[in-house]
Amino acid sequence: MFGDFFSRAIIAGTGLAAVTGPLGCFVVWRRMAYFGDTMAHSALLGVAISILLSINMTLGVFLVAALVAGALLLLQRQATLSTDSLLGILSHSSLAVGLVLVGFLTQVRIDLMGFLFGDILAVSEQDIFIIYGGGIAIIALLAINWRPLLAATVSPELAEAEGLRPEVSRIILMLLMASVIAIAMKLVGVLLITSLLIIPAATARRLSATPEMMAVVAGFLGAVAVIAGLFGSLTWDTASGPSIVVAALAIFLVSLAVPTARLFGRRQDHGA
Template sequence: MFGDFFSRALIAGIGLALVTGPLGCFVVWRRMAYFGDTMAHSALLGVALSIILSMNMTLGVFAVAALVAGALIVLQKQATLSTDALLGILSHSTLAVGLVLVGFLTTVRIDLMGFLFGDILAVSVDDIVIIYGGGLAILAILIFAWRPLLASTVSPELAEAEGLRPEASRLVLMILMASVIAIAMKLVGVLLITSLLIIPAATARRLSATPEQMAVVAAVLGAVAVVGGLFGSRTWDTASGPSIVVMALIVFLVSLTVPVTRLYGRKAPDGARS
């Protein structure tokens, strides 16, 4: 009924959504949307360096995103600039340096629009293996580190008092985000990755009673956005990546008509409170 390329896109997109949903909850709770943009913008620099150094592109993007996360932590300890100012510097600088390096690669043909906005319809079987293999690893780490991550999100001071090392939890979260950006870049592009992280999680926040429920709902809503966006793209011949994000936005707008679900029985992360 559907072409192989469309079926592969559905499988890959759903696999990605199942990872970005739960991870996006922490992005929303910790108010890290701008950090997500910074990591996504650094992906283009990772692409350029991967080509220059003849290395695997996914690994190159991950390495650069992880280095940017580490640079942010080091610069924050200097306490000379606010976090949002540091993020602005890193975000626009990495994007600009990446674009400049791409401009120097005159002997290599680069689909810049594809990297910026993605092309999920061009996903291959190897890409699907990377998405599901990397996604399972990310989810396994997220589940294993769920308690310290959640505790340090609710109260870093209390988490530190309990010996849970909130700084280590924060570093783990940054590495997981770098990993997601590396495997998601080809699908939705560097400019749309943050949307897939934030919108389903923000929608799930209104519909969930516990942090765990929010993570599951966010994953489901992300999958709905992928399926709806791809079918919309197929029907109206629109760009697939932006169509997925538009579908996620539609789901969010619809959720605004639903009564807010209050979080009962336990303290939730500040960003998850209704």
């Protein structure tokens, strides 16, 4: 009934949602939405550098995103500017430098709109292997570091008192975000990655009683948004990446009508 390209898009998109959902919970809990934008914007710089150096694009995007995260940590220690100012500088600078470098690559044809907004319908079997292989690794690392990450999110001071090293947890979280941005770029584009991280997690927060259940619900809602967005894109001939984000937004708006009592899991008090 549907072409292979559509089936591959659903498989890739749902696999990505299973990763962005749990990781997005920490973005919401830590109020790191602007940080997510900063790392997403750096992806275009990673694309340009990858082409210049003839290296794997996914690897190049990851390395640049990780370097931007490291630069933020170093600049924060200088304590000369607020974090939001530093994020603004890094976000717009990395995007601008990336666009300038792309302009110099006249010998290479670059689909700039594809990188900005993604093209999930063009995903290949190799891309699916990268998404699921990288996704399994990210989820595994997230599960292994769940307790220290959650403790550092609730109270860095208490986490440090318990010997959990919140600064290390923060670095791990930044590297995981760099990884998911690298594998998500081709699907939803650098301008929409943060939406896929934030909107399902924000929706799940209203419906879940525990942090663990919120992570599961966020992944599920992200997958629903991917499927609904792709079918909507097919029906109304709209761009696939933005359609997925619009579907996620629609689910969030519907969730606003749900009473504040959590639907999934027993209600527990937690700091996240």
